[in-house]
Amino acid sequence: MTLLRLMIRRHRALIGCWSVLLIGLSATASAYQSTYPTLQQRLVAVALAQHNAATTMLYGNLPDPGAPAQMFGWEIGAIATILTAIMAVVVAVALTRTAEDDGTLEVVRSCGVGPRAPLLSGFAVLALVTAVLTVGCTIGAGLDTGRVDGITWSGAAAFGSSVGLTFLLFALLTAVVAQVMPTAGGARLLGFAAVGAAFGIRSIADTQHIAWANWLSPLGLRATVRPFTDNRWWVLATYLIVAAATAWLAATLQGRREYRAGLLGRPSRRPSRLNISSSLGLAVRLARSTLVVWTVAVAGIGTLFAVMGSGVVEQSQTSDVGGFLGAQLGAGDPVAGYFGYCGTVVGIVVSSFAVLSMLRSRHDEADGRTDQVLASGARRWAPLAAQVAVTAAGTATVLIATGALSAVVAPSVIDGTDVAARSFSYIAGQWPAAMAMAGWTAMLVGRWPRLSPLAWVPLVASATFALLGQLLGVPRSIRDLGIFQHIPDVAAPSPDVQGILVLLAAATVTTLLGVLGVTRRDIVTGR
Numbered sequence: 388m389t390l391l392r393l394m395i396r397r398h399r400a401l402i403g404c405w406s407v408l409l410i411g412l413s414a415t416a417s418a419y420q421s422t423y424p425t426l427q428q429r430l431v432a433v434a435l436a437q438h439n440a441a442t443t444m445l446y447g448n449l450p451d452p453g454a455p456a457q458m459f460g461w462e463i464g465a466i467a468t469i470l471t472a473i474m475a476v477v478v479a480v481a482l483t484r485t486a487e488d489d490g491t492l493e494v495v496r497s498c499g500v501g502p503r504a505p506l507l508s509g510f511a512v513l514a515l516v517t518a519v520l521t522v523g524c525t526i527g528a529g530l531d532t533g534r535v536d537g538i539t540w541s542g543a544a545a546f547g548s549s550v551g552l553t554f555l556l557f558a559l560l561t562a563v564v565a566q567v568m569p570t571a572g573g574a575r576l577l578g579f580a581a582v583g584a585a586f587g588i589r590s591i592a593d594t595q596h597i598a599w600a601n602w603l604s605p606l607g608l609r610a611t612v613r614p615f616t617d618n619r620w621w622v623l624a625t626y627l628i629v630a631a632a633t634a635w636l637a638a639t640l641q642g643r644r645e646y647r648a649g650l651l652g653r654p655s656r657r658p659s660r661l662n663i664s665s666s667l668g669l670a671v672r673l674a675r676s677t678l679v680v681w682t683v684a685v686a687g688i689g690t691l692f693a694v695m696g697s698g699v700v701e702q703s704q705t706s707d708v709g710g711f712l713g714a715q716l717g718a719g720d721p722v723a724g725y726f727g728y729c730g731t732v733v734g735i736v737v738s739s740f741a742v743l744s745m746l747r748s749r750h751d752e753a754d755g756r757t758d759q760v761l762a763s764g765a766r767r768w769a770p771l772a773a774q775v776a777v778t779a780a781g782t783a784t785v786l787i788a789t790g791a792l793s794a795v796v797a798p799s800v801i802d803g804t805d806v807a808a809r810s811f812s813y814i815a816g817q818w819p820a821a822m823a824m825a826g827w828t829a830m831l832v833g834r835w836p837r838l839s840p841l842a843w844v845p846l847v848a849s850a851t852f853a854l855l856g857q858l859l860g861v862p863r864s865i866r867d868l869g870i871f872q873h874i875p876d877v878a879a880p881s882p883d884v885q886g887i888l889v890l891l892a893a894a895t896v897t898t899l900l901g902v903l904g905v906t907r908r909d910i911v912t913g914r
Contacts, residue, residue, distance in 0.1 A: 413527030456537025521551030734817030826897035833901030
């Protein structure tokens with residue numbers, strides 16, 4: 388098996404799930420035609436979108452005349468490129484530094500593989516993923532040619548190329564970061580920081596009408612290409628040159644650092660005694676810094692969404708809101724609908740944290756750390772149970788902090804009834820969903836550790852049902868199988884808590900199966 392095939396095989400689930408989600412997003416253009424069937428409805432929606440600072444900050448500037456194709460590229464294009472940037476960071480770190488940190492690359496190089504071959508093979512995989520995203524998103528959008536006003540195959544190609552090239556730019560930028568940072572975790576964190584900085588630059592460029600500033604941000608690529616409006620192909624060619632220069636820089640830096648090290652050295656720490664008396668104490672000690680980062684980041688994201696809801700709620704109170712946000716708001720109270728959407732977004736992010744936290748047990752077992760804990764006299768089930776407890780407390784901390792901050796800020800910018808209570812409950816109420824994902828992951832890690840990558844499948848499926856189910860015409864009975872949209876409205880006369888109880892029951896059963904399962908199998912070291 389060649390190194391390229393090995394990389395694809397090892398990361399096929401990660402790449403496949405993200406690609407399906409992004410390609411699915413590109414197939415939602417028809418919803419914009421049906422939502423605004425008349426010119427008058429579209430003109431009202433376009434005017435509100437163009438003069439609302441919050442939507443401009445999130446999606447960018449909506450070009451005139453605001454045809455359904457342009458609204459699709461404006462709204463779905465913004466969401467797709469942000470998700471693409473996140474995917475690029477995760478995939479690029481997995482292809483470059485993770486293999487070094489876990490020892491896999493050392494095994495590969497012992498077979499006679501040259502020192503530059505792993506990075507070049509990683510570049511080849513990134514180029515292949517770029518091609519898949521470009522072609523997939525082009526076909527997804529182009530299939531609505533003739534059925535949606537403004538959709539053409541050339542515009543769809545520009546849209547798909549923007550998504551694919553956004554992935555390539557962020558992936559190669561992360562590859563450069565991976566040569567600088569001393570660990571894969573540090574590279575991933577700095578890569579996400581770069582995504583945040585790119586979003587900030589793009590937001591300032593659009594809200595302050597500084598068009599040239601979009602050239603400084605990969606997330607501004609969509610605004611400079613202008614799919615379904617101008618289709619500026621020369622912009623794509625320019626960014627391809629930038630991508631080639633970034634790849635050259637990453638390859639150059641790789642040749643100037645030591646194996647399993649970065650150009651920046653690890654921070655020096657004074658030796659100190661680690662007073663740990665239980666598996667739970669060890670899990671808490673190891674997770675505390677990660678929990679702080681996640682809490683701050685998610686609280687910021689949740690509050691940002693709450694602040695941005697004023698224009699959407701106001702528009703929905705006076706006229707119909709179509710497209711992606713219209714599908715999220717539903718036909719009920721717009722305040723409840725918007726905070727339900729915010730809660731869904733936060734729930735997806737926190738559930739990802741829950742899955743990553745539980746997969747740490749699998750990594751500890753494969754790397755031999757679980758053996759060391761068990762050698763101290765701990766019970767076989769204790770490490771996994773401790774990780775479940777830490778995950779439960781960590782997700783609760785993140786959600787409560789995010790909900791509380793949102794409840795403080797939201798009433799000052801959104802008019803409506805029970806704004807603070809709804810803001811808090813729709814976010815904090817995602818804890819059962821996060822625990823359902825933690826329990827599912829614990830069951831896989833405890834009973835079938837080799838199947839642990841499947842932990843992401845319910846999360847991706849539930850996120851797709853929640854965000855795209857209505858736009859894609861998925862039946863309600865199927866969408867209800869997802870875990871994120873079962874939070875009751877606390878302001879309703881009789882809130883329905885049946886969904887929450889089902890999620891908690893599922894979390895309890897799967898967690899017990901995982902904890903019991905780990906006592907009935909051998910501890911597996913190595914990958």
